[in-house]
Amino acid sequence: MKKMAGKISFLTALFVMLFSSLSFAATVPGGPSTEGKTNINSMLSYAEVVKILKNIEKISKGKVEVFTLDRFGKSEQGRSIYVAKVGTGEKKIWIQAQIHGNEKLVTEAALQLLKTYASNQSKNVQTVLEESTLYFIPMYNPDGAEMNTRGTMIMETGQSLDLNRDWAENSFKAKESTVVYSYWTELKPDFAIDLHHQGLKQVYGTNEATSFSLGISLAPDGPTLPNETDYNDVTKQMMAYVYDEMKRYGYTHIDRYQIVDSENQIGYDIDIKGGVVSAMMMGLNYNGLNPDNHSHPAVFFETKGNSSDGSLGQKSNGYLTKQNYLALKSLVYGYVTDEVEEVDPDHWNDIPAYPLAGYWTDYDGIVHVRASGF
Ligand SMILES: [Zn+2]
Numbered sequence: 344m345k346k347m348a349g350k351i352s353f354l355t356a357l358f359v360m361l362f363s364s365l366s367f368a369a370t371v372p373g374g375p376s377t378e379g380k381t382n383i384n385s386m387l388s389y390a391e392v393v394k395i396l397k398n399i400e401k402i403s404k405g406k407v408e409v410f411t412l413d414r415f416g417k418s419e420q421g422r423s424i425y426v427a428k429v430g431t432g433e434k435k436i437w438i439q440a441q442i443h444g445n446e447k448l449v450t451e452a453a454l455q456l457l458k459t460y461a462s463n464q465s466k467n468v469q470t471v472l473e474e475s476t477l478y479f480i481p482m483y484n485p486d487g488a489e490m491n492t493r494g495t496m497i498m499e500t501g502q503s504l505d506l507n508r509d510w511a512e513n514s515f516k517a518k519e520s521t522v523v524y525s526y527w528t529e530l531k532p533d534f535a536i537d538l539h540h541q542g543l544k545q546v547y548g549t550n551e552a553t554s555f556s557l558g559i560s561l562a563p564d565g566p567t568l569p570n571e572t573d574y575n576d577v578t579k580q581m582m583a584y585v586y587d588e589m590k591r592y593g594y595t596h597i598d599r600y601q602i603v604d605s606e607n608q609i610g611y612d613i614d615i616k617g618g619v620v621s622a623m624m625m626g627l628n629y630n631g632l633n634p635d636n637h638s639h640p641a642v643f644f645e646t647k648g649n650s651s652d653g654s655l656g657q658k659s660n661g662y663l664t665k666q667n668y669l670a671l672k673s674l675v676y677g678y679v680t681d682e683v684e685e686v687d688p689d690h691w692n693d694i695p696a697y698p699l700a701g702y703w704t705d706y707d708g709i710v711h712v713r714a715s716g717f
Contacts, residue, residue: 386447387454389422389485395454396427396481403429403461406472415525419498419518422485426526429460432474434679437527437535437641438671439480442506442619444487444495448646448660449538452667453481459672467676474679478530484519495519508615508705510622515629527623528632534678535641536671537620543647545605546598547697555589555666556645557582557694558600560621562612565702566710567625574624574640577683579691581642581674584683586694588673594666599696600645602703610697615705644670 387395400409411423418424438456440449457479460468471477482488484506486495494503495517509520537560544553559578561567568575582599589597601610615621626638646667677683701711 387450389482389489392450392454392482392488393425396425396457399427399454399458399461402458407457407461412522412526415522416518417522418484418486419495420486420489422489424480424485424519424522425482427457427479427481428476429457429479430472430474430476432472432476432679434475434534435530435532436475436477436675436678437480437530437532437623438477438538438675439483439523439535439619440538441481441488442483442537443493443539444484444489445491445493446538446540446646447488448664449540449644449667450481450488452646452664452671453479453538455664455668456671456675457481471675471679475675477675478532480523483523486519507619508617510619510627510629511617512627512629514617523619524629525632528637531637532623533639535620535623535639536674537641537643538667538671539643539645541600541645541647544603546596546695547608547610548695549596551596552647553598554596554647554663555594555670556598556600557585558613558643558645560613560615560618560641560643561624562614562702563691565612565614566704567614567616567621572624572638574638576688577640578642579688580683580686581640581678582694583688583690584677584686585644585670585674587686587690588677589666589670592669594669597694599691599694600643601697601699603697604700607700608697609700611701611703611709612699613704614702614710617705642674 396409400407406429408428409425410428411425413423438453440453441447460472460477484495487493487506490496492503494505496503497516504517506517506519509515509517510524515521515524541556545551546553559582563575563579586597601612603610616625620641620643623641624638626633626636628634628636644667646663674683699712701709704710
């Protein structure tokens, strides 16, 4: 990042990645427009998601319970946020999708998995349902989903807001955030998976486009992950486990989630404190709702493409959804059976990644590897 030209391409690369912010995007010339080629009509609308949820509840014969979080409030535009609960086991698993409204296929993957748990009689599924209770939030951001925008809109000010920056001590500007956070503090899950889409990038050292990235929003061995917890190792084990499982299924082009400076062939791990799953790992106590600082490990998946920049081709949707579905299903199984604990945490380093130049943060800009002392 010595030259301005490098900086601009770097910023553009940042923009298309998950953790860029809307206000930031506005400063980037030539960013993706909403005139993309993707036909969002073929993606699930809010009404369709509600309908599918109710249908799954019905076919599940009592196994799945669908409810809203209305007792905590609704979205900025007055939509209910839905949860589907399945399983009878002790371990509570939180799966959330579409916190970014223009990241659509992840909702479909989450619903497919819910449907599997509702109707499939296989041994693996039964094990999962006996050992855990799963809580799906398939459409965290219904307003953004309907507007096909990344963020939501704060009705009082007309300002757009990235919901994945809003779980911070001095934030909680959107109603969605207080609704979901309130529920999270009441439920106290043991583990969370957050589903996203990302822009185009290439697997390091290849000419192949990444189809799936495995991410931890507080960088392992980075500046933030609390030392007193073992989340540093556990999250690495989880991602390495998924990586192996996906290879077993024949999926390639999977890498570690990074913000990539493609010109210089280097990458930045993210270390974002305001992200929802980061706040979960840090045990954020907002408004006195989490006085014991309950926390748990959390990871995220990134599937290629989103529905507002045209990078999501209709042709590949089935493949991408299935990949996401299998990764989710594998990780849940590995978690409930403790298979993930058998993985060597250092195996995380075998997941393809660009040479680490530093950490991309939401509190101190870019923290370089050397300067950070990590
Ligand atoms: Zn996202």
